[in-house]
Structures are given as C-alpha cells and as structure tokens.
Amino acid sequence: MALPTDFTFTDYDPYNFADRRHIGPSPVEMAAMLKTVGYSSLDALIDDTVPSSIRLKTPLKWDKPLTEREALDKMRETANLNQKLVSLIGQGYYGTITPPVIQRTILENPAWYTAYTPYQPEISQGRLEALLNYQTMVSDLTGLDIANASLLDESTAAAEAMAMAQRVAKSKSLTFFADENCHPQNIALLRTRAEPLGWNVVVGNPFTDLDTNNVFGAIFQYPGTHGHVHDFTPLMDKLHAAGAIGIVIADPLALCLLKSPGEMGADIAVGTTQRFGVPVGYGGPHAAYMAVKDEWKRSMPGRLVGVSVDARGNRAYRLSLQTREQHIRREKATSNICTAQVLLAVMASMYAVFHGPQGLKAIAQSVHQKTVRLAKGLEKLGYTVEPGTFFDTITIEVGKLQGVILKAAEAEEVNLRKIGNDRIGISLDERSRPVTLEAVWRAFGGDFKIEEFQPDWRLPEEMLRTSQYLTHPIFHMNRAESEMTRYIRRLSDRDLALDRSMIPLGSCTMKLNATAEMLPITWPEFAEIHPFVPDHQALGYKVMLDDLSQKLCDVTGYDAFSMQPNSGAQGEYAGLLTIRNYHFARGDNHRDVCLIPMSAHGTNPASAQMAGMKVVPVKASDNGDIDIADFRAQAEKHAANLSCVMITYPSTHGVFEETVREICDITHAHGGQVYLDGANMNAMVGLARPGDIGSDVSHLNLHKTFCIPHGGGGPGMGPIGVKAHLAPHLPGHPESDGKDGAVSAAPFGSASILPISWSYILMMGGEGLTQATKVAILNANYIAARLKGAYDVLYTSDKGRVAHECIIDTRPLQASSGVSVEDIAKRLIDCGFHAPTMSWPVAGTLMIEPTESETKAEIDRFCDAMLAIREETRAIEAGTMDRDNNPLKNAPHTVQDLVGDWDRPYSREQACFPPGAFRVDKYWPPVNRVDNVYGDRNLVCSCPPVSDYLEAAE
Numbered sequence: 020m021a022l023p024t025d026f027t028f029t030d031y032d033p034y035n036f037a038d039r040r041h042i043g044p045s046p047v048e049m050a051a052m053l054k055t056v057g058y059s060s061l062d063a064l065i066d067d068t069v070p071s072s073i074r075l076k077t078p079l080k081w082d083k084p085l086t087e088r089e090a091l092d093k094m095r096e097t098a099n100l101n102q103k104l105v106s107l108i109g110q111g112y113y114g115t116i117t118p119p120v121i122q123r124t125i126l127e128n129p130a131w132y133t134a135y136t137p138y139q140p141e142i143s144q145g146r147l148e149a150l151l152n153y154q155t156m157v158s159d160l161t162g163l164d165i166a167n168a169s170l171l172d173e174s175t176a177a178a179e180a181m182a183m184a185q186r187v188a189k190s191k192s193l194t195f196f197a198d199e200n201c202h203p204q205n206i207a208l209l210r211t212r213a214e215p216l217g218w219n220v221v222v223g224n225p226f227t228d229l230d231t232n233n234v235f236g237a238i239f240q241y242p243g244t245h246g247h248v249h250d251f252t253p254l255m256d257k258l259h260a261a262g263a264i265g266i267v268i269a270d271p272l273a274l275c276l277l278k279s280p281g282e283m284g285a286d287i288a289v290g291t292t293q294r295f296g297v298p299v300g301y302g303g304p305h306a307a308y309m310a311v312k313d314e315w316k317r318s319m320p321g322r323l324v325g326v327s328v329d330a331r332g333n334r335a336y337r338l339s340l341q342t343r344e345q346h347i348r349r350e351k352a353t354s355n356i357c358t359a360q361v362l363l364a365v366m367a368s369m370y371a372v373f374h375g376p377q378g379l380k381a382i383a384q385s386v387h388q389k390t391v392r393l394a395k396g397l398e399k400l401g402y403t404v405e406p407g408t409f410f411d412t413i414t415i416e417v418g419k420l421q422g423v424i425l426k427a428a429e430a431e432e433v434n435l436r437k438i439g440n441d442r443i444g445i446s447l448d449e450r451s452r453p454v455t456l457e458a459v460w461r462a463f464g465g466d467f468k469i470e471e472f473q474p475d476w477r478l479p480e481e482m483l484r485t486s487q488y489l490t491h492p493i494f495h496m497n498r499a500e501s502e503m504t505r506y507i508r509r510l511s512d513r514d515l516a517l518d519r520s521m522i523p524l525g526s527c528t529m530k531l532n533a534t535a536e537m538l539p540i541t542w543p544e545f546a547e548i549h550p551f552v553p554d555h556q557a558l559g560y561k562v563m564l565d566d567l568s569q570k571l572c573d574v575t576g577y578d579a580f581s582m583q584p585n586s587g588a589q590g591e592y593a594g595l596l597t598i599r600n601y602h603f604a605r606g607d608n609h610r611d612v613c614l615i616p617m618s619a620h621g622t623n624p625a626s627a628q629m630a631g632m633k634v635v636p637v638k639a640s641d642n643g644d645i646d647i648a649d650f651r652a653q654a655e656k657h658a659a660n661l662s663c664v665m666i667t668y669p670s671t672h673g674v675f676e677e678t679v680r681e682i683c684d685i686t687h688a689h690g691g692q693v694y695l696d697g698a699n700m701n702a703m704v705g706l707a708r709p710g711d712i713g714s715d716v717s718h719l720n721l722h723k724t725f726c727i728p729h730g731g732g733g734p735g736m737g738p739i740g741v742k743a744h745l746a747p748h749l750p751g752h753p754e755s756d757g758k759d760g761a762v763s764a765a766p767f768g769s770a771s772i773l774p775i776s777w778s779y780i781l782m783m784g785g786e787g788l789t790q791a792t793k794v795a796i797l798n799a800n801y802i803a804a805r806l807k808g809a810y811d812v813l814y815t816s817d818k819g820r821v822a823h824e825c826i827i828d829t830r831p832l833q834a835s836s837g838v839s840v841e842d843i844a845k846r847l848i849d850c851g852f853h854a855p856t857m858s859w860p861v862a863g864t865l866m867i868e869p870t871e872s873e874t875k876a877e878i879d880r881f882c883d884a885m886l887a888i889r890e891e892t893r894a895i896e897a898g899t900m901d902r903d904n905n906p907l908k909n910a911p912h913t914v915q916d917l918v919g920d921w922d923r924p925y926s927r928e929q930a931c932f933p934p935g936a937f938r939v940d941k942y943w944p945p946v947n948r949v950d951n952v953y954g955d956r957n958l959v960c961s962c963p964p965v966s967d968y969l970e971a972a973e
C-alpha cells in the first residue's frame with residue numbers, strides 16, 4: 020500500500036527523557052518565555068548570564084543518553100552483579116521486613132518522598148505527626164524524656180552525643196571514654212569528631228578502665244558489638260557524681276525486652292532505627308535517633324517536632340526551638356545537621372504503628388529464641404559461645420577454623436562476621452528462618468534440624484524490661500490493612516509535596532524525582548546488601564560507584580570523589596577535614612583560619628567550627644557580592660594561618676560573581692585552599708566546573724542537583740570532589756581501607772539511593788544535563804521578569820540577569836502595608852503553593868528557585884498568585900483593605916473558614932480561592948496559622964495524651 024502523499028515522518032522521540040520528562044517547558048513555551056525575558060535564543064540568555072571567563076570550553080561528552088527502559092535494564096544488569104546472601108554480620112545492620120503497605124504507600128509514594136523539611140508547618144502536618152510518633156516511639160523505648168526527629172546514622176549520632184556531653188557536662192575534663200564493645204565504626208567517628216576539637220578518646224573496658232573522675236562523658240554500646248548485655252547503672256551513678264555525662268547506644272529492638280537506658284540513669288541514648296522496617300541498603304539511608312533527659316532538651320542537636328496551637332486554638336504540630344539554628348548561631352551552632360533522615364524516620368515510626376508494642380515484643384522474642392537455638396547447636400558441636408546471656412548476637416571461638424567456616428558459610432549463601440583471626444560473630448534478625456540456622460550449623464560442621472533445640476531464654480534476668488512502652492493509642496490502632504492504608508493516606512493528604520505543586524525553595528532545588536530513577540532502590544539486589552560484605556559480593560555497587568564518581572569528576576573538574584558523606588553539611592565537614600589533613604601532612608598544623616562570607620549557608624560556619632577552624636566572616640558589598648577589598652584584606656591579615664575559604668557559587672544571592680577566579684587566586688597566594696559549596700551546582704552543570712574556576716574541593720548535594728528526593732527532610736547524599744593533591748587526605752573507613760577519618764557509619768554513606776542520581780545522569784546525557792541547567796536559568800529569569808514592577812528583584816548581574824534563582828524583596832511592603840514576608844508565605848498556601856525560601860540569605864526576602872522541571876503553566880500559576888498577593892497589599896496601601904484584618908494576615912484559610920459565622924471584611928471566596936488556587940483540586944491546609952511562640956513556651960514533643968483526643972472528638 021502506498022503512503023498517502025501528505026504523510027510525513029515525525030522526528031518526535033517519545034522516549035527522550037531530557038526533552039519529554041525531565042525538562043518542564045516545551046520548545047514552544049521556551050520561545051514565549053525567552054520573549055518575556057527579552058532574548059531571541061536560550062544561548063543568548065546564557066551568554067549574558069554566565070561569565071565567559073568561567074564557561075566550560077568543551078561540552079560534557081558521554082555515551083548516548085539512555086531511555087527510561089534502557090536505564091532500567093542497565094540498573095537491573097548492575098543490580099544482578101550484587102550477590103544477595105543472607106547477612107548475619109550484625110554490627111549495627113540487620114535484616115528486617117518492610118511491611119508491604121509501608122513500602123508502597125510511603126517509600127514508593129511521591130506524596131511522602133518529594134516533600135521538603137517541614138519548615139512551613141501548615142502544609143506539613145502529616146509528616147510532622149509521623150515524626151511526632153517517631154519521637155514518642157524513641158522516647159518510650161529508651162525511657163528518656165525527649166527525642167529528636169532523626170539524625171543521619173548511628174555513628175554520627177554517637178559523635179553528636181559526645182559533642183553534646185562536652186557542652187553540658189560540669190566536668191571540665193577533655194577526655195571522653197568509649198566502651199571497647201562499641202561497633203568499630205562508632206569508635207572511628209568519635210575519634211574523627213574529637214581530634215580537631217582537642218578531645219581525647221579513651222577506648223577500654225568500662226568496668227575496669229573507666230576513670231569517671233577524668234572524663235566529661237562516657238559511651239556504652241547496648242547490646243555490645245559482640246553481644247554482651249551489661250547493666251551500666253552503677254557507672255551512670257559514678258559519672259554523675261563526677262559531673263560527667265552517660266551515653267548509651269541502644270538497639271531499639273533489644274529495648275523491647277531489656278531495661279531501658281533511661282532506667283539505667285543514662286543522660287543520652289542514641290542508635291539506629293534501621294531494623295524497624297528499613298532495608299540495610301549497603302549502608303543506608305536509615306534514621307538514627309537521639310533521646311535525652313528533660314534537663315538537656317535545649318542542648319539537643321537536630322530537629323525537634325513539638326505541639327502548638329493554630330490561630331483557632333486547635334492543636335497543630337511544628338518544628339520547635341532550634342529550627343534552622345545554624346542560620347542564627349552560625350559557628351556557635353551546636354551541630355551542622357540540616358538534612359536528616361525524615362523519610363526513614365517516618366517508615367520506622369509506621370513500622371511501630373503497624374506492629375504495636377505487642378508485635379515488636381513478639382519480633383524481639385522470636386529473634387532472641389532463634390539465637391538461643393543457634394547457640395545450643397553450636398555448643399553441641401563443641402564450640403564455646405560467648406557471652407553467657409545475650410539478645411541477638413553471639414561470638415564463637417573458632418581458632419584456625421575461621422577461614423574454613425566463613426567460606427563454608429558463604430557457600431551456604433550466608434555471611435558471618437569475621438572478628439580478628441580466630442572468632443566469628445553472628446547476629447540474627449526478623450528475617451532469619453529455620454533454614455538459615457541449619458545453614459549456619461552446616462558451615463560449622465553440624466547437621467541439625469531446628470526442632471532438636473528447645474527455644475529457651477538466655478536474657479540476663481535482672482535486665483528484663485518491666486516498664487511499659489508505646490502505650491499511646493496511635494500504637495494500638497486496629498491493624499487491619501485498610502486502617503493502615505487510610506491513616507498513611509490521611510497524613511500525606513495534609514501535606515504539600517511536589518506531586519501537587521511546584522516548591523520554589525531557593526537553594527533547595529526541588530526538581531523532578533523521576534519514577535524511573537526511583538524504581539531500583541527497592542530492588543532486593545540493591546536494598547538487601549549489608550555494608551560490610553566482602554567486596555566481591557557488591558560488584559554492582561562497585562560498578563555504579565566507579566561510573567558515578569567518574570561522571571561527577573567530569574561534571575565538576577575534580578580528580579577524585581568520596582561517596583561517604585550522607586548530607587551536604589557532612590560533605591562540608593568531610594571536605595574541611597580533608598583540607599586540614601592536607602595542611603597537617605605538610606607540617607602546616609597552625610593553618611586553622613577559615614574565611615566565610617556573611618551570606619554563606621549556616622551549615623558552613625557550623626561545619627568549620629566542628630573541623631576545629633576559626634571562622635572569620637567576610638563582608639558583602641551592596642550588590643550582594645563578596646566584598647573583594649575586604650576579602651583581600653582578611654586573606655592578607657590571616658595569611659600565616661589561612662587554612663581555607665568557603666564560597667558558594669553561584670552565590671547564595673543567585674548571581675554568578677565575576678570575581679570568583681580572583682578570590683581563588685588570592686586564597687592560593689596566601690597558602691589557603693578553596694572550598695566551593697556545591698549546593699548551587701544546578702546552575703553550573705555542563706556550563707562551568709568548580710575545578711576549572713580554581714576551587715580545590717566541593718560537596719555536591721545529590722538530593723538537590725542530582726534528583727534524590729528530599730523525603731520531607733532526608734535522606735540525602737553529599738559526596739565530595741577534590742583535586743588530586745587532596746585525594747590522599749579523603750576520609751577513610753575502618754570497614755573499607757582501614758584508614759582514619761571516617762565521617763559516616765558506612766564507607767559509601769547512603770549508597771542505596773545512588774541509583775537515582777546515576778540513572779538521572781545516564782538518561783540525561785551530557786547534552787541533556789547542560790540543557791537542564793540552561794532551562795533552570797531561563798525559568799528563574801522568567802519569574803524575575805514576570806514579577807518585575809510588582810516586586811524588587813534584589814540582586815542581578817550588571818546585565819540584569821539572575822542565575823537559577825532570584826530573590827525578591829518584600830521589606831518595602833512591610834513598610835507600606837504592614838504585610839510581612841511570613842504573611843506572604845502563608846497566603847501562598849491559600850493559592851496552593853509552598854512558599855519560597857524565607858528570609859535567607861537576606862531577612863525579609865523570598866528566594867525563588869523554580870528548577871528546570873517546572874512547566875510554563877505551573878510557573879505562570881505561581882506568578883499569578885504572587886501578583887495577586889501584591890494587589891492585596893496595594894489595597895491595604897490604598898486603605899480599601901484593613902491593615903490587620905485582611906486575607907494576608909489571616910492566611911492560611913482552612914475548610915473551617917467556609918462554615919460558621921463570618922465577620923471579616925473580605926469574602927470567603929476571596930479568602931479561599933485566590934488566583935493560583937484550583938477550584939476542584941484545591942489544597943486545603945489542615946490548620947490555620949501555627950503559633951510558634953506558644954509552642955516554644957509550652958514544649959511538648961511526644962504524642963499528646965489521650966484526653967486531648969477526647970476533647971478534640973467532643
């Protein structure tokens with residue numbers, strides 16, 4: 020059959036990921052947007068925005084980009100290179116069963132994983148409730164008064180606990196004691212953290228080596244890394260008598276059966292909630308926890324969810340106290356934790372809701388009884404099993420047989436822990452089955468059936484838990500799956516995440532987290548690999564880590580990458596330690612001054628302080644750029660002791676500063692190193708490279724530029740790239756190269772989320788990534804153009820351009836109409852939007868970052884909302900709207916505002932359906948404006964008592 024004469028072949032490629040999925044505006048939309056900005060082509064706009072002096076000369080050139088299907092095939096191939104054995108290695112990582120309802124409705128649900136940290140409480144009530152459940156769970160299990168909403172991993176939590184102990188202890192000693200039974204990675208991180216701060220870590224047997232009079236604190240692992248279950252009560256008493264702090268690293272599953280740290284008198288408890296339904300994932304991500312006595316609550320690092328009230332007096336949740344404390348306290352901040360592990364904390368809390376105290380206890384008992392049966396079999400074979408009483412972990416003397424047994428176990432598809440040259444450790448878990456035990460026995464030369472051994476108890480009797488936990492009704496709800504599904508759905512419906520609208524948070528890069536990128540992370544071949552398996556079992560991970568590192572080197576112009584840091588702030592810390600090690604290796608131990616511009620992100624000075632550096636602030640000039648004269652003066656003044664400078668590029672003001680090369684040159688001339696905060700890489704990928712500009716080290720926020728979702732405040736990954744001269748000084752790890760300086764519990768941080776960034780890069784290709792950067796810049800300049808006249812755009816280049824974000828100044832409105840930046844942020848909720856970044860880097864401003872993923876229609880909806888808000892302020896200026904009783908001051912409005920009496924001088928229609936808001940798919944915040952002051956004065960950080968629920972029901 021002949022083709023009709025008017026038939027043409029299309030060049031449209033429906034599978035091109037860059038064009039059709041990831042980049043929002045279509046070519047037609049881009050043309051219209053460019054016209055608004057005043058350019059005839061995208062390249063002309065970019066030429067006017069990114070200084071030619073820093074532009075990349077040769078474009079990123081890799082293989083042809085993959086389609087979604089090809090990328091998934093590649094991920095499958097890579098995953099299959101990992102060998103999924105049953106790992107009984109323990110050491111802080113255990114098999115666990117993720118309840119399918121939690122996997123599907125939380126971990127695989129964009130309503131949960133694409134949300135941001137809940138700084139705007141009115142649009143975050145769902146995840147705030149889930150986090151409050153988490154805090155309640157942790158505080159109950161540990162027997163301590165107050166718990167935070169997660170930390171990065173157990174080892175960093177232990178280091179944070181040590182630092183907190185040093186702050187609050189009466190003892191002025193600079194020595195800290197660590198139980199030799201702590202997991203090796205925990206001891207490694209204590210050492211890393213202590214060294215630059217001048218603290219001494221003594222490791223030993225707490226019952227014979229601990230000199231309580233000469234320490235500011237001590238930390239114990241419970242159960243110990245080799246299975247011992249000790250009562251630390253007498254040590255706590257002695258520590259307290261000497262004005263020192265007692266810390267217990269506790270396994271939350273063990274706490275279901277054993278006396279809690281609180282009952283021992285501990286001041287602080289930390290640990291990981293990994294085994295509450297979060298797969299090991301070759302090291303992470305999982306949520307660590309910290310709980311403290313009431314008297315220390317104001318010194319606790321990390322985020323803390325609290326209960327407050329809204330404008331109607333209804334209960335509302337919010338982040339309390341130290342929210343964004345780094346931005347306020349800078350180098351005096353108590354820690355640099357910004358991104359934590361919210362998504363994983365939500366999963367762990369739902370695991371507790373799913374099982375309730377009864378279920379958790381049953382799981383703990385079953386794990387214990389399996390371990391007892393295993394021990395009995397090994398004893399029958401003539402082995403000595405240590406310790407006499409235990410929870411889930413035993414240690415076996417095997418002498419010269421170690422190698423043979425480990426090999427035999429591997430042949431049975433079981434990994435055991437190698438301890439020294441003559442012992443083997445085994446930890447059982449929720450997933451261990453009779454066949455698992457039988458395989459272990461065979462490896463030790465025994466042919467038993469599990470029925471041959473009675474499941475007795477070998478828990479120390481005096482340590483049995485008698486106190487209750489998880490008594491709150493939330494942990495006793497009907498566990499029918501219909502109830503669970505609806506509870507999780509109700510919570511996510513209360514929140515605004517990327518699945519509903521753009522989230523224009525400047526500096527946070529809330530871009531598309533494509534489904535194809537997300538799929539592989541729950542595949543067992545990635546999710547169920549223990550971080551300490553032999554290298555040959557993790558070849559898939561190796562292939563991915565190598566290729567991803569190489570591509571990130573290509574993107575940044577660095578020579579080597581460390582994948583260890585599991586957040587941006589941890590990357591800063593690791594990068595600064597790398598610089599510090601470099602100076603030390605050259606005998607320049609005195610170099611400890613770190614220059615940081617005033618506009619820097621708060622984690623910069625906090626990380627510098629943790630790395631033992633003295634922070635010297637550098638002024639900004641009126642246009643927001645680094646004041647080059649002041650910079651030069653400070654660099655000269657501190658030349659002898661200059662360690663480094665920390666700059667952000669493009670600047671946190673959203674501008675490509677022309678002076679960046681000069682700043683690098685001045686720094687190097689004075690013997691310093693340049694740390695370039697890579698949080699704004701979304702404005703540079705494919706256009707410019709930090710390594711070419713003159714920087715020596717950067718972290719990349721893979722959860723910003725490289726598509727890992729923010730998860731409501733974590734997980735994240737903050738790998739660091741360095742120039743060759745710094746590569747030998749990157750962090751080591753006791754379980755990989757055996758070197759010092761570990762900054763994360765696992766050698767590759769939160770390795771299991773790396774397939775997201777890797778598949779993003781593979782599907783975009785070099786050209787696609789470059790196009791994404793250009794469109795991110797176009798989208799930001801389009802917003803600046805559309806809002807011009809209504810709002811002042813604060814900082815622009817001399818050509819009038821912004822980079823990938825723009826700052827609008829709302830301070831004039833405060834003066835003319837009494838409307839604050841917060842009023843605007845809350846009014847945006849009525850319009851169906853998450854507010855842009857508020858009051859950072861400049862108080863009273865909004866920093867807007869649309870990213871390349873947003874379409875013209877969505878950006879227009881946002882601009883329409885912003886322009887309508889400006890009109891409302893004009894009505895106040897003109898006196899036609901009341902200064903105090905207006906839609907801005909009363910925002911956000913809820914469904915409650917649609918019913919009952921209405922005595923406001925504006926209509927319900929105007930209140931609830933301003934421009935931007937959808938008619939049918941309207942987002943309704945569950946609460947009116949939340950009262951922050953009330954919440955801090957009346958600090959409640961666990962689930963409110965039942966009586967409150969009864970009141971609410973009346």
Ligand SMILES: *Cc1c(COP(=O)(O)O)cnc(C)c1O
Nearest residue numbers: 357358526586587588620698735
């Ligand atoms: C987000 C951000 C950080 C911190 O990253 P986290 O992953 O949240 O620790 C540091 N600097 C800048 C400029 C950022 O935007």
